[in-house]
Amino acid sequence: SQQGEEDPQALSIQEGENATMNCSYKTSINNLQWYRQNSGRGLVHLILIRSNEREKHSGRLRVTLDTSKKSSSLLITASRAADTASYFCATDGGSSASKIIFGSGTRLSIRP
Amino acid sequence: EPEVTQTPSHQVTQMGQEVILRCVPISNHLYFYWYRQILGQKVEFLVSFYNNEISEKSEIFDDQFSVERPDGSNFTLKIRSTKLEDSAMYFCASNTYNNEQFFGPGTRLTVL
Numbered sequence: 001s002q003q004g005e006e007d008p009q010a011l012s013i014q015e016g017e018n019a020t021m022n023c024s025y026k027t028s029i030n031n032l033q034w035y036r037q038n039s040g041r042g043l044v045h046l047i048l049i050r051s052n053e054r055e056k057h058s059g060r061l062r063v064t065l066d067t068s069k070k071s072s073s074l075l076i077t078a079s080r081a082a083d084t085a086s087y088f089c090a091t092d093g094g095s096s097a098s099k100i101i102f103g104s105g106t107r108l109s110i111r112p
Numbered sequence: 113e114p115e116v117t118q119t120p121s122h123q124v125t126q127m128g129q130e131v132i133l134r135c136v137p138i139s140n141h142l143y144f145y146w147y148r149q150i151l152g153q154k155v156e157f158l159v160s161f162y163n164n165e166i167s168e169k170s171e172i173f174d175d176q177f178s179v180e181r182p183d184g185s186n187f188t189l190k191i192r193s194t195k196l197e198d199s200a201m202y203f204c205a206s207n208t209y210n211n212e213q214f215f216g217p218g219t220r221l222t223v224l
Contacts, residue, residue: 031211033211033212033213035215040201040220041217041218042203042215042216042217042218043155043203043205043215044215045212045213045214045215048210048211048212088155092211095211097143097160097162097167097168098160098211099145099157099160099168099170100145100147100157100205100211100213101157102154102155102156103154104154105154
């Protein structure tokens with residue numbers, strides 16, 4: 001399975017601190033994506049990193065990918081209360097019509 | 113900013129009844145998907161659709177499920193005879209040639 005599995009399952013930090021979430025997967029991938037889901041809501045695409053990329057930034061987000069370890073990390077800097085959500089890594093086969101396989105997610109809580 | 117929309121936001125039905133969940137993907141997107149998320153569980157792939165036919169389907173997507181793109185803008189998921197275990201959030205997604213899938217807000221299906 002290409003499934004990503006996030007670590008930790010839950011994370012609680014103080015507002016302003018950085019949050020790091022990790023993801024491991026089992027098989028070779030073409031793309032790895034991170035999504036956010038607010039409680040009971042839809043999935044918001046955050047960032048896509050390709051297998052030939054090692055790091056990608058988007059605003060306060062930084063994603064790394066280590067294909068040799070089959071792992072990725074998502075760093076959120078200077079966290080805000082609005083960052084409270086579940087974060088999922090997801091892998092896909094790389095083609096345009098490729099299904100996405102989601103991990104179980106990390107529940108991030110930002111304490112004011 | 114264009115977005116995927118889904119209707120209804122919440123559907124309550126009796127076991128054995130047929131339901132149709134509707135989605136309007138982003139207008140220039142070519143690839144369409146349905147996923148579901150049972151409460152507290154992972155987001156699971158159901159089916160992908162391209163060029164008016166199913167590209168891939170999961171084991172969940174049995175004969176009780178069907179998809180259709182009747183008019184070039186709507187993308188529907190039909191469940192012919194709902195079961196209690198079909199209760200879940202159903203997400204529609206779409207993408208262009210890259211695989212950044214944009215998700216709708218979901219339809220919460222409750223089967224009584």
